Amino acid sequence: GQNIDQPTEMTATEGAIVQINCTYQTSGFNGLFWYQQHAGEAPTFLSYNVLDGLEEKGRFSSFLSRSKGYSYLLLKELQMKDSASYLCAPYTNTDKLIFGTGTRLQVFP
Amino acid sequence: GAVVSQHPSRVICKSGTSVKIECRSLDFQATTMFWYRQFPKQSLMLMATSNEGSKATYEQGVEKDKFLINHASLTLSTLTVTSAHPEDSSFYICSRPRGKNSYNEQFFGPGTRLTVL
Numbered sequence: 001g002q003n004i005d006q007p008t009e010m011t012a013t014e015g016a017i018v019q020i021n022c023t024y025q026t027s028g029f030n031g032l033f034w035y036q037q038h039a040g041e042a043p044t045f046l047s048y049n050v051l052d053g054l055e056e057k058g059r060f061s062s063f064l065s066r067s068k069g070y071s072y073l074l075l076k077e078l079q080m081k082d083s084a085s086y087l088c089a090p091y092t093n094t095d096k097l098i099f100g101t102g103t104r105l106q107v108f109p
Numbered sequence: 110g111a112v113v114s115q116h117p118s119r120v121i122c123k124s125g126t127s128v129k130i131e132c133r134s135l136d137f138q139a140t141t142m143f144w145y146r147q148f149p150k151q152s153l154m155l156m157a158t159s160n161e162g163s164k165a166t167y168e169q170g171v172e173k174d175k176f177l178i179n180h181a182s183l184t185l186s187t188l189t190v191t192s193a194h195p196e197d198s199s200f201y202i203c204s205r206p207r208g209k210n211s212y213n214e215q216f217f218g219p220g221t222r223l224t225v226l
Contacts, residue, residue, distance in 0.1 A: 033214065042202055042217035043153070087152060096143070097204075097215055102152040 022088030132203030
């Protein structure tokens with residue numbers, strides 16, 4: 001089976017930096033996705049990490065450590081529109097995406 | 110633009126009735142599509158994998174006789190919630206893989222909010 005753990009809620013201030021952690025235990029691990037989901041909407045793709053290390057994409061970066069079963073999503077220069085849920089999803093050789101509980105981020109002015 | 114559509118976007122029905130939700134892949138012939146359910150303030154839970162031309166594969170704990178999935182063509186999968194009850198009220202989302210040789214990034218439909226009275 002799979003076990004995925006993320007903080008349930010986080011708050012931050014506009015312009016700040018926030019790091020959302022995800023730990024996972026899976027078999028047949030291939031890589032890890034991060035998705036963003038605004039309330040009442042479908043998830044949208046943010047990043048996919050296969051190799052260890054940090055991948056930067058604009059204000060968002062994602063880190064993976066395969067040996068530790070650990071990933072984080074780093075959001076810089078936070079904006080109000082970044083208030084959303086962030087979903088960690090390991091991708092395994094079952095060809096299915098299994099989502100973590102999601103982290104609800106609220107950005108305050 | 111959107112690559113996956115769902116219809117209807119919202120549906121309200123009476124307890125005991127059946128509701129059909131359609132999921133269309135607009136730009137890609139998808140042999141596999143996925144159905145998720147999401148309760149308020151919770152994450153997406155995979156319900157089943159829809160396979161074109163064959164039976165769907167259901168996740169543990171999902172009643173296959175209650176949630177009927179039909180993948181009759183390469184662009185359409187349907188989910189029918191049979192004899193719906195208030196506890197079936199949820200946000201239902203479908204998705205399809207990015208492509209044949211992709212790393213299985215999934216494109217999601219806009220979702221269908223089902224309310225059972």
